Structure formats: structure tokens, C-alpha cells
Amino acid sequence: MIQRLTLVAQFILVFLFILFEEIIWEGLAEPIYQKIQSLQILQKLQLLINKSNRYIVLSIFISLLLSVEGAGLIAGLFFVQGKIILGGLLYMVKIPIAGFTFWLFSVSKAKLLSFDWFAWAYDKLMSVIDLLKSTDIYKSSISIMINLKDKIKSIKQKYFSKESSFIVEFKSFYKYIKNFKNRKNS
Template structure:
């Protein structure tokens, strides 16, 4: 029995690690790098200010139906993209996943605009707070904190490499520019003959 419990704990830790890792990838890479800028752009569009007024005037059941339709569609697209990834169709999975991000940004905007109205539904409020509690539970875990620290370190390493080699003032960038100019001069001499 002790062996089974130890195996169960190991499997649970592996599953927890995978879940936390996926959550961090979503939060750090996809949300901060792609979805949040799209959401901010969507939020700043003049057309959406008019749509916000329309949503606020529309019956809450219709807005909730629209939100749930978009939300389920985005989540299903994400699941299908993961199936494509698992089957080895990386390009197709990537294209599907990337194409759902603007729709997810719009869906998030609809949620933010209508959140107070949605919270009037007890079932919606209950599910919302259960999801928030689940995310808080993940963020409080040791595994999450350890992986997040490693992600932050990796981001700093990448930032340092970028600043060292790819900033306009870096020696590497200047050498590449000089090499390009020399090759260009040689190319022009050869092509003018």
C-alpha cells in the first residue's frame, strides 16, 4: 500500500507540474506577449465604444449568450489546436491557436464590459469565483513559484542576449552592419562589371 501511495503522489506531482507549466506558459507568453496587447488594442477602438453602449442596452440574457458562445468557441478551438499538436500537425495547430487569440481578446473585452451584469446570475458568480480561487491556488503552490522564478530568469537571460547582441549600439550589431556594407559594396562592384 505504501508503494501505491508513493506512486500516486509522484503521478500527482507530475500532473501538477504539467498543469502549472501550461498555466505559466499561457500567462507569461500567450497572455502578456500576444493576447494582452490585442485586448488593449481592441479596447481602444472607437467602434467598440459604440458597441459597449449597445451591449449595455441589450438584454443581459442575449449578452450572456453571446459571451458564452464566443467563450466556448475559443476554448474548443484551443482544444482542437492541442489535438493537432498531439498528432504532429504543428503548423495547423499553431495557425488555429493564433487565429483564436483575437477572438479571445474580444471575448475578454465582452466579459469586462458586462461583468457586473453577469455577476447578477448566482451560477455565473459561483463559477467565476471558483475559477479565480483555482488560479489563486495554483499561484500559491511551490511548483508555480519555482517554475515562475525559472521563467523570469530565462526572460532575463534572453533580454541580456538581446541587449548585448541585437541593440543598435552593440558591437555585434555594428560588426554585422559593417559586414553588410562591405558585402554590399563588393556586390555592387561585381554586378556593375
């Protein structure tokens, strides 16, 4: 019984982790994070952060992190209540803030990890992530996800690339209909 509960808990954690990592992070948050990272104004902000007291940096980081996580929880509550649009909007609004928070962590990591309790919590979090990634459920799920991505990519290339026969025929049909309509109106 305990083994089944452990397996179910592992599956749920792995599913949520993969959902976050593969879909939300790679699809939405990472491009936003990269855009944030490329902004000129953030280079000046990074210099200011490097000069700032570690307690100030910690306060700003924790405030942003709590607001992002709180927004995620509230969005989840909206989803559960059936308020899908409101939950989706709140979740979409939180993504740029999460990207900025991730950027802040990356540029101030040394200052944040100078707090023993923060370093301990960070190490524990990384250990849990490593533990999840070492499970058979995670490895098989990632394998399935990679195969699925490859199949989707091949379908997109076959049917939706600019040179594909499907697109060429579709454009030709569109031109035919457009010309037919124009001839009929003349």
C-alpha cells in the first residue's frame, strides 16, 4: 500500500515537474527570461544589484518570489472554481515577473547563497529535483515526451513548412477561389 502511494506521489510530482519544465518554462518563461536578460536597462540594474547590500537583495528577491508563487496559487484557485479566463490571465501576467525573478536570482546568486539558510534551502530543492530526475518515471516520461516532440516536429515539417505540398496546394486553392470570386463580381 505504501509502495503504491509512493509511486502515485512520484508520478504526480514528476508530471508537475515535466509540465513546468517542458511546457511552461521552455514554451513561455524561457523566451521571456532571455528577452529580459537582453534588455540594456538590466545591465545598469545588475550593477546596482552588485553594489547593493545582500539583505536588500534578499528582501527584493523574496518579495518577488512570494508574489509570483502567490499569483500562481490564486490562478490555480481560479482554475478550480471554473474561472478559466481569469486564472489564465493571472498566470500569463505572472510569467514575466517570474522571468525577472529568475534573472534576479541568476545575477545575485552569490549574495543570496551567502545566507546559510538560503543555501541550505537551495541545496535541498536541487536535491529534490535531482531525485525526481533520477526516477524511472521521469526518465520514461521524458523519453515519451521527446518522441512526441519529434513526431510533432516531423508532422509540422511535412505538412506546414513553406515548401510542403500541402501548403503549396492550399495556397493554390486559395488563389483559385479568390480569382473565381473576383471574376464572378466583375
